Amino acid sequence: METWAGFGSAIASFMFLFAMVKQYFPYQLQAYFTAYTTKIVSFVYPYIQITIPEYRERMKRSDAFSAVEAYLSSSCSQRARKLKADIGKDSSSMLVTMDDNEEVVDEFRGAKIWWYSSKKAPKTNIISWYPGGDERRLYRLTFHKRQRDLIVNSYLGHVLKEGRAVRVKNRQRKLFTNNPSRDWNGSKKSTWSHVVFEHPSTFDTLAMHPDRKKDLIDDLTAFRNSKDYYAKIGKAWKRGYLLFGPPGTGKSTMIAAIANFLDYDVYDLELTAVENNTELRKLFINTTGKSIIVIEDIDCSLDLTGKRKSKKKTDSDEDAEEKKLPPGMDDKEENSKVTLSGLLNFIDGLWSACGGERIIMFTTNHIEKLDPALIRRGRMDKHIEMSYCGFEAFKVLAKNYLDVEDHHLFDAIKKLLEEVSITPADVAENLMPKSVEERKNPNICFGNLIKALELAKAAAAKVEASSKEESSCSVDDGP
Template sequence: MELLSQMWSLLGLMAVLQNVLPAQLLSILHSLWQTVQDSLTPYSYFDVPEFLGSASVDPNELYRHVHLYLHRRLLLHPPSPPPRLTLCSSPASFSLSPNNSVEDSFSGHRILWTHHSDTLQDSLEERRSFSLRLPKRHSPSLLLPYLSQLSAAARDIDLSSRDRRIYTNSSASSHCSWTSVPFRHPATFLTLALPPDLPRLLPPRTSGIRQVLLIAAMANHLAYDVYDLELTRVPHNSALKSLLLQTTPRSIIVIEDIDCSLRLTADRRRSKKRKASTSPPCSDEDEESGERVTLSGLLNFTDGLWSCCGEERIVVFTTNYKQQIDPALLRPGRMDVHVQLGPCGSHVLREMVLRYIGEAAAEEMMPVAERSLADGATMTPAEVGEVLLRNRDAPETAVRELIAELNARICSEEVEEGWIEEVEEEDGVWPGKEKRRRGGSDGIVAEVGRGRGGGWERRVRFLGRVRSLTKSDSGRRGV
């Protein structure tokens, strides 16, 4: 009580001296008073302003991290009584109002954040900041670990909440840069049919649109941006390096159809031939090759020294002809994962039928479908999806057409080898198949699918005729 009365007396004395003493002396007394206060309080205080520097034009990234972290904490763990919050729109959210506080905990210690907002005199400019209160005794050991954890959590919140974007590089005639649009694709790994033997890698798909679904599922799962790099628009290696430096961390860089984007393999072979020949190389050709992207430039882009300028980037190459890619791109250690995008297996086929037409249809057709797959029928997921999608409202029709298509694939393959297959439908069920040889390699005569199989007969005869026309004239005849 005596200490409190003495403090009030000191405050009254300072109020009187403020009108008498000069400004320099008042500043010294104010500093002494702050020192006394700091020595008496058990807490340490740290300010996090919104902008850095005297001009207040450099944004403070830590302020933004604190804002995101406290927003998520207030959402998941609302305090009691709740502090005053400021509502925001687009998207709807809220933030801590000025001069309000919220508590946090770290390593068993209570931490207090306070939001301050001050308006400058003779100006409408508002200065905002957060104040962090830590126990003075433990502040040296708490400050850096706590801020590191807060920043890491804020970055994860930012990546999960912000809109992802897809970028593409501009044409070669202009300055090399990226242009972007919002990336909103519904594909996820939960909506893709995954084979059971690839739970940790990527699901196999067929070419074209299925590659797009796979890349979109990766981007949505990792919350990464997508950069669609068109190599034909890049004028030279320096521009390719510049595009790499402009990409953001945590992104997927996609180079589609690498086998036909640039003739890298042909260039290397042509270069070897020129070195082996005695004739001097063409100067125009050399000049042209110096003004475009080369294989060495692409290799430096993927795993060269400049590729270390960012972190958490994934480079994805797509191709339909792996054998046409230069072996330098496929060297071990350069490509971490190779995924063969092949036809459907029984597990993928079952998953697709379940999602398109239901479990009852899947249980009805899968035994027959598995026998067809075992006999050599191949269908890609895109082809299966096409059959199921056009009969989505008629599961029985979808099952019949899919089984017929699988049997047609078996029949087509066996006709090429001189074998045919007779498939009979009895009460809507395909009980099995029996094979028999007709004629030989000279000709094929068959009737496939009695009753409703007129189209099958024409197909087999047509395939047999095509085969006979492609044979040599050494005693072979057509149908």
């Protein structure tokens, strides 16, 4: 008892001495005193503290603080007695973490770590215009000094990795589109603008043959988990997909399904709004990881078909081309200086290695119009043909639209699908119930589809007969 009394008296004397030094001695002497007293305390106090403040500089929240907050919300909040909940920035769910002045204990490889959440009140009553200027929140972790190497070299990296994973999982995914370069200047302007991405398409609802669907899912999963492998083989962590096929075969729907499966943002790049290759590079470096960069209808986005013409255009050729401009395309879009070479560098040049975990996707209705250099393996690594609706794809649509997995009309529909080319979009339109009665009676919808298939079959037969007749006439008229 006398020992503890003596120890308490020593601490009281030390605190009195520290207050005297702080009040009456110069700042330099205060610093020396603080440094030496810290060394003395370290001999009897075997614990080390690391502080992680909320703001590292004015108007900029610390990424480390956000990662720790997310990590603690996932791993340690169950053990806290006082909690607080809020919707974090770009988050789609409530973030529940420990309240201010609360402490939780974490364990890592046998080491015990104490996390403490604190908030410092301002020293003056001055009003600050900066976030966090009126108060300073921070996290402090405490651990035994013999665990220094484990905490500094392993645990902090573990916290950062897990915290970022939680933030990605809880964030609101976004659909971006590029702004015209004239809007890039200004405090609130940026290269991209966005809305919340809430497309409902998934692989479960995608009308596609199950084997091809599984192959694509396996490929996407392998890409997502291959960061170390890509680094090992010396390639940028990205992958290219080319979706090609007739209109209405579900190319845009597949992009949404892939984004939902991987939990990636989507950047919808409109090439006609990009004036030159420099702007294209700037747009790329302003995208984030875990994203899909999409150029839809690449064959229609400027003259990127790679027709390396050597003959100069005449005035009459230029006038003819000017008359063929698509509706809505003005001179600025036509005169865009984005080149095939610039786009190739965008896909797999040096700039493509800025960042990682990106997927680049092209869609086209006419793959034959694209330059082979644009779609070769290594740029567009996987070519996916979006074909007409087959029977397996039809069964997916029947389950989605009518909740029917088997029906006596399936045999007739299967036979017609083998004879007629019809897109999944057309099949879905015929399966869509137009009334409550049709929703309750799938026979009506299946009957509508059979009628549509029979009409399409008759139209195709008529076209084929007409073509044969024209061929026959041309032969008869010959010399």
